[in-house]
Amino acid sequence: MVFHQIIVRFVFSTLLVWSSSSVRATNSTQCDQHCGAGSIGPHVPYPFGFSEGCGIRLNCTEITGDIRIGEYLIQNVTSDTLMVNFPVNCSRLIEDLQQLDGSNYGVTWRNGLLLQNCKVPRSECPLPSELLSARLNIQSCDSKKESISCYSEAGGDYLDYRNIGCGIVTSSFLIDMKNSSPMLLEFQTIELAWGLEGDCACHEDANCTNIFLPGNRNGFRCLCKHGFIGDGFRDGDRCRKEHSKAKHFHPRVWIAVIVPVAITVLVLCSCGAYYRLRNSRKAHPWIDGQLEQIPRITY
Numbered sequence: 001m002v003f004h005q006i007i008v009r010f011v012f013s014t015l016l017v018w019s020s021s022s023v024r025a026t027n028s029t030q031c032d033q034h035c036g037a038g039s040i041g042p043h044v045p046y047p048f049g050f051s052e053g054c055g056i057r058l059n060c061t062e063i064t065g066d067i068r069i070g071e072y073l074i075q076n077v078t079s080d081t082l083m084v085n086f087p088v089n090c091s092r093l094i095e096d097l098q099q100l101d102g103s104n105y106g107v108t109w110r111n112g113l114l115l116q117n118c119k120v121p122r123s124e125c126p127l128p129s130e131l132l133s134a135r136l137n138i139q140s141c142d143s144k145k146e147s148i149s150c151y152s153e154a155g156g157d158y159l160d161y162r163n164i165g166c167g168i169v170t171s172s173f174l175i176d177m178k179n180s181s182p183m184l185l186e187f188q189t190i191e192l193a194w195g196l197e198g199d200c201a202c203h204e205d206a207n208c209t210n211i212f213l214p215g216n217r218n219g220f221r222c223l224c225k226h227g228f229i230g231d232g233f234r235d236g237d238r239c240r241k242e243h244s245k246a247k248h249f250h251p252r253v254w255i256a257v258i259v260p261v262a263i264t265v266l267v268l269c270s271c272g273a274y275y276r277l278r279n280s281r282k283a284h285p286w287i288d289g290q291l292e293q294i295p296r297i298t299y
C-alpha cells in the first residue's frame, strides 16, 4: 500500500470512530426534543422528548405543537416540575388521574382536589371548599346539590388519591404551604414532580438532587450551577458557561456540518496528493515500485 493511501485510510477510520463515539456520548442526540416537523415548534429540555432515547417521553401533536401527558395538555416544564392543564370537568372519573402518574413523574402533595360522588364528604383542604368551588364556578355540576368535597395533604412527596372514596374529580388547585398561611397559586392546574431513576448522572458543573420517584424508588434531577446553562444531565446537553462567546453546537450539528466539510477537504487533499505523485512518477519512473527491487545490502 502506498504511503498516502495508508494516511487517508487512517484519517478516515479515525474520523468514523470519532463521529460515532460523539453520537454515542450523549443520549440527547437520540432523543427528539422538538414537537413539530424539523426543528420548529416547541422544544423541551432533556430528559424530556418525543422519541425513544429520551429519559421521559411525552406525546406531541405535530400540527398544533401541543405537548401532552395522556389526554392532558402540558403548560410548562421547569427544572423540577411539570405543570399540566386540568380544566373543570363534572364527569371526570378519579381513575383518570392515573394518566398523570408515570414511572418518572407523579402528582405532588401540593395539589388539592375538588371531588364529587364521595362515600363520606371530605374536607381536608386548608381553605373552605365552598370558596374554592365558587371561585371555579362549579356549582353547575351539582344537580343533586351534593356538597363539594375537597382533599389535600399536609406534606410528603406524592398525593395519595387512590383511597379517598370519591368517584369524580372535578378540578384541582395548587397550594403553597411554605408560609404559615396557605397561599393559592393556581386553579385548574396540576403540578407533577419528575426525575430520572438511579444515582446522580449529572454533569460535573451541575448540582444533583436526590428525590423519590413514585413507588419509593430512588431518583435524581440535575441543575447547572450558577453561571452555567444547560439541562445538567450527563446524557443530555450538560452544562456550559453562560457567557462563553463560543457558540455551543449540538453534536448533531457537528456531525451534519463539520464531518462533510472535513471529508471534502480530505478528498481534495488526497486527489491533489495523488496527481502530484502521478506527475512525479512520470518524471521519475523509478519511484513506481522499483524502490523495492533495489537489492538490500547485507553484512
Ligand SMILES: *[C@@H]1O[C@H](CO)[C@@H](O)[C@H](O)[C@H]1NC(C)=O
Pocket: 027, 047, 053, 054, 055, 196, 235
Ligand atoms: C442512555 O444510553 C445508555 C446506553 O446507550 C443507556 O444505558 C441509558 O439507559 C440511556 N439513558 C436514558 C435516560 O435513556
Ligand SMILES: *[C@@H]1O[C@H](CO)[C@@H](O)[C@H](O)[C@H]1NC(C)=O
Pocket: 057, 058, 059, 068, 069, 070, 071
Ligand atoms: C402517548 O400516546 C400513546 C398512544 O396514544 C399512549 O399509549 C402513551 O401512554 C402516551 N404517553 C404519554 C406520556 O402520555
Ligand SMILES: *[C@@H]1O[C@H](CO)[C@@H](O)[C@H](O)[C@H]1NC(C)=O
Pocket: 075, 076, 077, 078
Ligand atoms: C414556565 O416556568 C418558568 C419558570 O418557573 C416561568 O418563568 C415561565 O413564565 C413559565 N411559562 C409559562 C408559559 O407559564
Ligand SMILES: *[C@@H]1O[C@H](CO)[C@@H](O)[C@H](O)[C@H]1NC(C)=O
Pocket: 089, 090, 091, 092, 093, 096
Ligand atoms: C370529562 O371527563 C370524561 C371522563 O374522563 C371525558 O370522557 C370527557 O371527554 C371530559 N370532558 C371534557 C370536556 O374534557
Ligand SMILES: *[C@@H]1O[C@H](CO)[C@@H](O)[C@H](O)[C@H]1NC(C)=O
Pocket: 207, 223, 224, 225, 226
Ligand atoms: C449548588 O450547590 C452549591 C453547594 O451546595 C450551592 O451553593 C449552590 O447554590 C447550588 N447551585 C444551584 C444552582 O442550585
